[in-house]
Amino acid sequence: MSRLRRFHAARWDEPLIHRIGAPGRRGQHFPLADAADLVPAGLARATAPDLPELSEPEVLHHYLRLSQETMGMLGVSLFGTCTMKYNPRAGELAARALAGVHPQQPPETLQGLLECVHGLDLALRALSGMDRFTFQAAGGADAAWTQAVITRAWHAARGEGDTRTQIITSLQSHPCNPATAATAGYEIITLPLGANGYPSLDALKAALGPNTAALMINNPDDMGVYNPEITEWVRLTKAAGALAFYDHANFNGVMTKIRARDLGFDACMFMLHKTFGVSKGGGGPAVGAYGCTAELAPFLPGPLVTRQGGAYALETPVHMAARVREYMGNLQQVVKAWAWTRSMGAQGLADASDMSVLLNNYMETRLLGLRGVTRSHPEQALPRLEMTRYSLGTLFEETGVSAVDVQNRMADFGIDAFWLSHEPWIVPQPFTPEAGEMWSKEDIDYWIDGLEAVIAEAYADPARVLGAPHNQVVGKLNASDLDDPANWATTWAAWRRKQGDRLPGE
Amino acid sequence: MTSRRAHPFMPNDTAARQAELLATLGLDNVEPLFAQIPAAHRQSALPDLPPALTSEVELARYLKQTLARNRPATDSLSFLGGGIWQHHVPAVVDEIVGRSEFLTPVWGTPSSDFGRNQAWFEFTSQLGALLQMELVGLPVYSWGAALGHAARMALRLTGRQRLLVPAAMCPQRRAVLDGYAESADPALHLVVEAVPCDAVGRIDLAALAGMIGADVAAVYYENPAWMGGLETSAAALAELAHAAGALVIAGVDPSCLGVIAPPGALGADLAVGTIQPLGIHMHAGGGVGGFIASADDPRIAAEYPTLLNSLATTVDGRMGFGLMLFHQSSYGSRELGKDWTGNSTYLWAIAAAAYMALLGPEGFAELGRLILARTALLADTLAAVPGVTVPVTRGLFKEVVADFAGTGRDVASINAALLDRHDIFGGIASDTHRAIFAVTECHSEADIARLGAALQAVLA
Secondary structure, eight states, rough: OOOOOOOOOOOOOOOOOSSSSSSTOOOOOOHHHHHHTOTTTTOBBBOOOOOOOOHHHHHHHHHHHHHHHTTHHHHHHHHBOOOOOOOHHHHHHHHGGGGGOOSSOOGGHHHHHHHHHHHHHHHHHHHHOOOOEEEESSHHHHHHHHHHHHHHHHHHHTTTTTTTEEEEEEEEETTTHHHHHTTTEEEEEEOOOOSSSOOOOOHHHHHTTTEEEEEEESSSSSSSOTTTTTHHHHHHHHHTTEEEEETTTTTTTTTTTTOTTTTTTEEEEEETTTTOOOOOOOHHHHEEEEOOTTTTGGGOOOOOEEEEEEEEEEEEEETOOOOOOSSTHHHHHHHHHHHHHHHHHHHHHHHHHHHHHHHHHHHHHHTSTTTTTTESSTTTOOOOOOOEEEEEEHHHHOOOOOOHHHHHHHHTTBBBBOOOOSSOOOSEEEEEBBTTTTTHHHHHHHHHHHHHHHHHHHHHHHHHHHHHOSSSSSBBBBBBOTSTTTTTSSSSSHHHHHHHHHHHTT | OSSOOOOTTTTTOOOOHHHHHHHHHHHHGGGGGTTTTGGSSSSSSSSOOOOOOSSHHHHHHHHHHHTTOOOOOSSSEEOOOOOOOOOOOOOOHHHHHHHHHHSOOOOOOOTTTHHHHHHHHHHHHHHHHHOOEEEOOOOBSSHHHHHHHHHHHHHHHHHOOEEEEEEEEEHHHHHHHHHHHHHHGGGGOEEEEEEEOTTTSOBHHHHHHHOTTTTEEEEEEEEOOTTOOOOOTTTHHHHHHHHTTTTEEEEEEEGTTBOOOGGGGTTSEEEEEEETTTOOOGGGGGTTTTTEEOOOOHHHHTTOOOEEEEEETTTTOEEEEEEEEEGHHHHHHHHGSSOOOOOOOOHHHHEEEEEEEHHHHHHHHHHHHHHHHHHHHHEEEEEEETBBSSSSSSSSSSSSEOGGGGGGGOOHHHHHHHHHOOOOOOOOEESSSEEEEETTTTTTTTHHHHHHHHHHHHOO
């Protein structure tokens, strides 16, 4: 067992920015200009905005301290479903060349960028079998939204917009699938899971019909379970006249092993900020790369990059369903994904996939040996892919220590938070680590050792775990209800109006 | 798996380590671990991808050479705007958003994410101060996405199905809105109708009065408009909309708010807009981010689709931050939540927080005055070019419409000549003969004079 680190988060007691600085201080100057007569009557700002006044070094130091008060993946982050992996700094550095590019420059001034976009399009076609990709969607959920709006346009174009009113998904598909489909106006049918961890074919058959517009589904799902009947699912869906969309959020474990098109799907989505090495930014900018068949391609949000002669050009799909975002997407992130893909190559992708599944199964052998840990769907005896859904339900029953308590206590040893589960929880006190390919065996062992130590502590001294974290910037949040309008405050002004000028701890 | 060199991104990519891991599972290869996948689903060959560039020296050379074939607007003189602009990004902002702790992670706990969550709170607090609004969500994908969500909030809040927007809107932003407004369920469809505008995009109040009614969910206006006009009717428009029971959604470029009245002072119920001007590079369009803000009214708060980061108290009596109303997000309630949320543009919230702190109230006032002055100079300069008409030269922010009909030339040919002969990116074409030229604090008086001289040469 590893020796646990004597970790303690940096504790700067850094004040809220409104509490530092002094009147008259400046962090940026601009050339002075006279605009006295240039503000239209009635539109002049009456009172100056209540912003802090700081010098440039104060601002820099303040935010550097806040960065130090963020664990930020400097521990070991096995945040399942998000595929925590290395973000090559060579890609980060190269993408800075795009900082000053305006998206509406003529294509002849963007040839290098368009080559990268087109290169990644071709690579994703090779990995999925699809015919065309768009990078406009600004995240995985936005790619699901892309599917929803294409579904709408597709059926409308065939005169079936009024009757195709339902979208089918499964209980373990990511919430963005039902949520985006509902936003597009669809009725949602959610299929429950069978004993093996995936929904039954009979459940699908009962749901399919003349009102079905699309199937939106993850596979493998967030529990590392692969639906072996997926080709039959797709066949039945298409026979019913609906579209089949493959949410490839969990592509890491099957990369190079399967192709969405060869399984029959009409469209799929890859998250470049998860599987393809792009930095996550704490939640974006991100890219949901959406690919589809030639039949659906005329409905894609454009413009799309095309190669004409020796040059790259832009073309707008003829039946474009809708834009899902302004411009062509987070293209600096597309360049980073291209850099990662070029570094890995086909064999590297295959090796990374092998490694992520191997490490997950290695983890499983150790984790299932820990007291109070169980696995979802014990009937599913085959090895899970890149992650496994576990439960700390037994630990909770025996000690009163919850998964969130364990997460807080593990952070005390320099371990980033684990992922619990999307809604709904199908096992009590869930947790879902995903090893990926970037963490060393030593890192993985450290993570498991940390969990083991916390579990031992939960049985010996549960109060210590329940009181965690102890070594962080601050303790856990008070149980006070943030859903009460009297308590919540998303701005300093709202806080002051409700609670007065004093901040907690002052 | 491997007898070659370990890949630099994969620490376990050595034969010995793989054998060790396999041995713990009683295996000598990984294949049995994929037993869930039927053989018929499996690929028999590797995909056809370009050869791997595993050495950073080769990868960096390839990327540098490839991207050198771009011609970034900022390396030339550029008047491209229209929703994403060349603004000065203070050097310290780039250092802050480049920090690994902000750049690479996703989620931790409220305690381990403390610093990031404080930065997010400082983003919403400062943006709220600029907007004069007390409820601000974490950012969404873009201005268009923010408008789409705000329009749907108005639909839910009023139960009404018409949305009035300016006819002269950024076409891309409008196209995003149209996607959000359309519904497969007719009872939830939001009908978007365009209100006539003047030559610089300001709403025609009389036309609006003729269109408003008890079935209008919201009136949307922009200040400044896509074509540069500052919306002098903003307050009157709000009165008109409110009298009909409609909500008012204001679209705002926050870089004007040091000098221009904020939406919170002009009667707007919801404000949306872009955070890109707040210290974020253009990134070929990857620098956009949107915001949604309003009064801190529980009825409106209950319709936010965004994550909402609230100040809170920790058990040890310190300041902490947590998500409020999480249950109404799509993470909390799937299809029963409000629209959807997911990965967004949260790194840019940190950039914007640092930017707003650097500027402070006086920095924003200086910035606003400078852009107003540069815009007026640009308008006068364009108007002085023979054959060019500038319909409105005052009351503009950043954008100036120039009409080239009198020159007998179209915008495309003029822009091509500006770029080829003068290394200048001209304005965005709003139609064949009209273009919208944009300036910011990055343009000097000499830059604007250079554009005037180049246009005279091109049109001579």
